[in-house]
Amino acid sequence: MIKTPLVTVFMAAYNAEPFIRQSILSVINQTFGDFQLLIVNDGSTDNTVGVIESIKDPRIKLVHNDGNRGVFYTRNRLLNLAIGKYIAILDSDDVASPDRLELQLAFMESHPDIALCGGNAAVINESGELTGVNYIEPFDETIEVFMLFGNPYINSTAIFKKDVFLALGGYKDYDPAEDFELFTRIAENYPVANLNQTLVNYRIHSNNISIKDNSRQIKNEIRVLHNLRKQLGLTNDELWSAIHLSLYKRQTNQFTVKEYATFLSEVKLANRQTKRYKQNILDEFLFNKWYEILRERKAKAALFLFFDNRLFKWRFCTFKQVRKVFKQSFFSLRNR
Incomplete structure (x- = not known):
């Protein structure tokens, strides 16, 4: 045998x-x-x-x-x-x-x-x-x-x-x-x-496929991201789709900082209804994603935005993060 x-x-x-x-x-x-x-x-x-x-x-x-x-x-x-x-x-x-x-x-x-x-x-x-x-x-x-x-x-x-x-x-x-x-x-x-x-x-x-077929890959990644939003019960809104793709591609200069905050908070709220992900894990991940966006965008009002009550929770926050967004905001004001 x-x-x-x-x-x-x-x-x-x-x-x-x-x-x-x-x-x-x-x-x-x-x-x-x-x-x-x-x-x-x-x-x-x-x-x-x-x-x-x-x-x-x-x-x-x-x-x-x-x-x-x-x-x-x-x-x-x-x-x-x-x-x-x-x-x-x-x-x-x-x-x-x-x-x-x-x-x-x-x-x-x-x-x-x-x-x-x-x-x-x-x-x-x-x-x-x-x-x-x-x-x-x-x-x-x-x-x-x-x-x-x-x-x-x-x-x-x-x-x-x-x-x-x-x-x-x-x-x-x-x-x-x-x-x-x-x-x-x-x-x-x-x-x-x-x-x-x-x-x-x-x-x-x-000759990597991901390099040669980039446009087709993006088209099908959009379809996958749509499926993921659907699991959360988020509507197939064109703006949400575009914001979601920009976050997936780590191109966080495509939309306003407030639009990113709104999208992330909508994901957070949608999950409370569908319970697709463990809420505490999702909330912390979204907060850190929000911090990344502020740092990448070099947002002038970073300190104020950092404490957006839709995404911020003290237990997710580190002293290092607060120090960095404070310095970012301080130097932005000083260089006006």
Whole structure:
């Protein structure tokens, strides 16, 4: 009887010849060896297939799409092909840390309520050299709330339960934001987590999908953000949509400070009705988001605005925050 591996590592590949060998070897050389490496070739026209086939390991399963079908179709082949209890994602240009699977599977097995787990990443360049940039993701109770304003999951660090993936119907057509959309659906229905450890080297290069398909990504991110507001019962107001997107993109110069305060307070009030998020966690997160906006905008009346009673609570406030907004307001007045 053939033993079923604990985890399926999934890799979608399209013209990945320059990087895929390093990606595959980073899986083959994991400290945890009970895996299936499922690679779906999405109609590559370079030597991607040749590189894959040159690596001999019985844990590798290579399948081919009938032409270039795109990320959404390719990733949903997991619905029928994944055989592990868990599904771990690794993009064909990224490199897994040697103990990535061991760390995540130990966590998932000891926390059976968790449906999705990610972690941090170190950024590498096209040549595979560390850039010194690190992506540090939230790993406490703020993860779900963070999703309102950003994606707390680096795709190549994600591992999730296969039965949850099947129950939710897999990926939806939000390419190239289909990973973020899936993660929001998982978080809506199940507990999620992140490990405060570096799990992958994330490669930045000219052919990154998020760089090439930026306009399409923004369009589908807007759809995801709409879904998140809908969970809160917020109307699909065009102004709210635009403000929400600017916060997601960290472009806080698009609207007035008062408009941002109103939007954040509306989120806070809406959650009191729907109870989508734990109110104390959301309130503190929104207050800190408000502080970030004031600092980024260099608002002259920062001290007065900081104490906006719709968002401010003393228990969320630190002395350092008060000192910074006081100095900001003082120097603004002095330089008039």
